[in-house]
Amino acid sequence: MTATPSRHPGLNLGRAHQEAHDACEVLVFGFWVFMMSDLIIFGLLFANYVTQLDALAGGPGPGELFEMKSAFLETLLLLTSSFTYGLASYCLKYRHGRGWLTAWLGVTLLLGLAFIGFELHDFHKMAGEGGVPSRSGFLSAFFALVPLHGLHVASACLWMVVLMVQMCVHGLDTGVKTGLVRLGLLWHFLDIVWVGIFSLVYLGGLA
Amino acid sequence: MSDSQRQSDTIDENERRHELGSYLWGYGLALALTLVPFALVAWSGWPRVTLLWAIGGFALVQVVVHFRFFLHISLARQKREDLHLILFSTLILVLMVGGTLWIIFNLYGRMVPELLP
Numbered sequence: 001m002t003a004t005p006s007r008h009p010g011l012n013l014g015r016a017h018q019e020a021h022d023a024c025e026v027l028v029f030g031f032w033v034f035m036m037s038d039l040i041i042f043g044l045l046f047a048n049y050v051t052q053l054d055a056l057a058g059g060p061g062p063g064e065l066f067e068m069k070s071a072f073l074e075t076l077l078l079l080t081s082s083f084t085y086g087l088a089s090y091c092l093k094y095r096h097g098r099g100w101l102t103a104w105l106g107v108t109l110l111l112g113l114a115f116i117g118f119e120l121h122d123f124h125k126m127a128g129e130g131g132v133p134s135r136s137g138f139l140s141a142f143f144a145l146v147p148l149h150g151l152h153v154a155s156a157c158l159w160m161v162v163l164m165v166q167m168c169v170h171g172l173d174t175g176v177k178t179g180l181v182r183l184g185l186l187w188h189f190l191d192i193v194w195v196g197i198f199s200l201v202y203l204g205g206l207a
Numbered sequence: 208m209s210d211s212q213r214q215s216d217t218i219d220e221n222e223r224r225h226e227l228g229s230y231l232w233g234y235g236l237a238l239a240l241t242l243v244p245f246a247l248v249a250w251s252g253w254p255r256v257t258l259l260w261a262i263g264g265f266a267l268v269q270v271v272v273h274f275r276f277f278l279h280i281s282l283a284r285q286k287r288e289d290l291h292l293i294l295f296s297t298l299i300l301v302l303m304v305g306g307t308l309w310i311i312f313n314l315y316g317r318m319v320p321e322l323l324p
Binding site (some may be wrong): 006008009010011012014029032033036037039040043044046047048050051053054055066069072075076079080086087094134157178185187188191192195196198199203204205206207 | 227
């Protein structure tokens with residue numbers, strides 16, 4: 001168990017970063033409220049997807065459209081990126097230097113971009129096999145749920161680039177530190193949503 | 208006082224090791240909880256319903272692992288507001304998702320039985 005009591009979800013910066021640690025309490029709570037509302041959006045899109053599972057309207061279904069290999073690769077990429085973001089937060093908290101922090105953030109960014117690349121490739125392939133959103137209720141529900149998650153990952157990548165630029169310009173000041181803590185929460189949260197997607201959509205569809 | 212001195216004053220060595228260990232454990236457990244369901248779907252040949260239950264079970268455990276090891280949420284040393292927020296959001300989610308599934312599948316049963324699983 002940690003010695004300092006936790007003030008907010010995610011890695012607490014602790015007393016070594018007193019100013020940022022104090023600022024985080026309110027900022028992270030607000031961000032957490034936003035993420036819980038996001039969780040409800042995703043939860044309802046999952047429910048919507050389940051209601052549309054058999055609404056194929058004669059179009060292609062999960063068996064024809066999904067590929068286990070690419071779903072597996074995407075899962076590994078996103079899970080590993082969640083871990084490397086954890087290492088970046090760790091380097092931030094224990095002041096392992098800006099070099100290590102930037103390196104782990106860079107690895108996370110590359111993994112995130114690779115994930116988006118694979119996902120776009122999947123969607124492109126699906127469209128080639130007649131799996132477009134307008135084909136059936138099932139495909140509309142799929143394209144409401146999975147690309148919304150991809151869009152979240154893309155926005156998080158953009159945010160990471162902005163934070164890295166800010167880090168170069170301003171150094172590791174309180175604003176950058178609290179930004180990194182909040183982006184960490186979003187990144188881990190998006191991985192949790194992906195656990196739902198690969199389990200329900202891909203594995204459920206291929207089982 | 209120099210920055211490095213202040214740092215050594217405020218860094219708790221146990222906490223540091225615990226937090227690094229937390230990420231390593233989280234990654235290891237999440238990896239195992241991902242590999243098993245993929246392997247089951249690819250090679251086990253179990254009946255579909257058993258597979259679906261297994262996938263659901265592994266997914267739930269993995270979500271808990273992510274919350275615990277990556278988001279550092281635990282029931283013990285949590286700020287109460289955060290825990291209340293999570294529990295309240297979960298309540299809303301359960302009501303809305305449960306209600307959606309109940310109503311829509313009841314409707315299917317009455318009007319379009321071919322859409323029932």
